[in-house]
Amino acid sequence: MDKEERSKKRLQLWSRAVVHFSLCFAIGIFGALLPLAATGAPSIDIIRASFRPTVAAAPPLPDIDLLLIVTVTRPDDNDDGMSQEASLTRLGHTLRLVPPPLLWIVVGAENRTATARAVHALRGTGLMFRHLTYAAENFTGPGDEIEYQRNVALSHIQLHRLPGVVHFAGASSVYDLRFFQQLKRTRI
Template identity: 35%
Template sequence: MGSSFDRSKKRIQLWKKALLQFSLCFVMGFFSGFAPTTTTSSFFSSSSTSTSSSISFQSPQPILSNTTITTNLLSPPSLTSTQPSLDLQIETEDSEDSEDMTEDFQDFQDSQDSQDSQDSQQPEEPQEYSIIPNKLLIIVTTTSSRDPIREVKLRRLSHTLSLVDPPLLWIVVEDHLQAPKTSENLRKTGVMYRHLTVKENFTDSSSEADFQRNLALNHIEHHRLNGIVHFASLSNVYDLQFFQEIRDIEVFGTWPVAMLGANRKRVLVEGPICNSLQVVGWRKKDLQQG
């Protein structure tokens, strides 16, 4: 019984010794693997000495300053860093010229800043737009009860006046018997109008037209209408530029007019006789008579 116990105890001691020796060998081998060998260190030392070099060059001389640049390529101090480092040494000559240029640039910049500050302090003046309104045109039209196509002529003239730039006032004077139908037609024109009627009876067409013109002038004076008055006959044919030009009249304006008589086969030209800026008469001329 005692001999078997001694044998088992010896076996345990042998296993412990073997395990301890194995552990020591393993630890020594593990750390020896990290230790550098002599060949490796000599290789790196030789390569580092062979790659170390020194390069120096001189840049061309500029006009204002001469600069010399020296560059050294050094070997790495350790194995962990293999990139070369650059040491730049710049020596600048003519420092006085560079200082003068710096001062001039600073003065210029200060002047620009002061100019900008003055511009920002000055308030912007509002822009003024001069709008000249058009003068009021007062178109006076007289009618005759003896004209069979009076309504057609009124419609044609209304179409022309509807194309004229406002403001425009159309005063139509006629006999009171035709007033209801004419009023209905005037409402459809789209032109600002005033409709005046006459109750007097006339045997002469020219006398009737003169009376209607005077009635229209009295209406303008009574209501104090301020504008350019033009007597537009129903038989007249107009160019739209004409209405724009008569807006430039200040006091009085007149111009020659050609009249064509289809039944009489004759052409009449009538117009003012002027002396400088004054109208001294009126003239009628038959072109067929010469």
């Protein structure tokens, strides 16, 4: 084969490919527009208008009535952790009666046995919870540790952008359910 015959064959190959591509393209366009014609779309202008970006008003933020209950725990003096576990269980049973959504945040010093007991008590309640720990430090005053624990919880809430009403509940406190219903109705 000489050079001229090879170039003719290449030209024929390319022309066949172009014809094939054009035919497939036309069938594709026809297949895409056929359902629009069957539905009675009045004109192509309506189709073009549907692809134009429209500026829509931002949807209103949902009214989230999440209740964030923060409980700070102190290690027991007798080191058995039973009274802390009992207090968490009692508060947990009260919080189970509060209608969801509710997130219980429990903050305690990092101690293997106390943490394990607290998590066991929290899991037994069936509530959605987060257990936060911190490295135990020497605090000067009796209220310094509680203040530090509350700041740990608030940092967590801010970091994860948890929306809702925050209540600092004492583990040994007794609550009426109407109190939590009133908290859920609180709005900014």
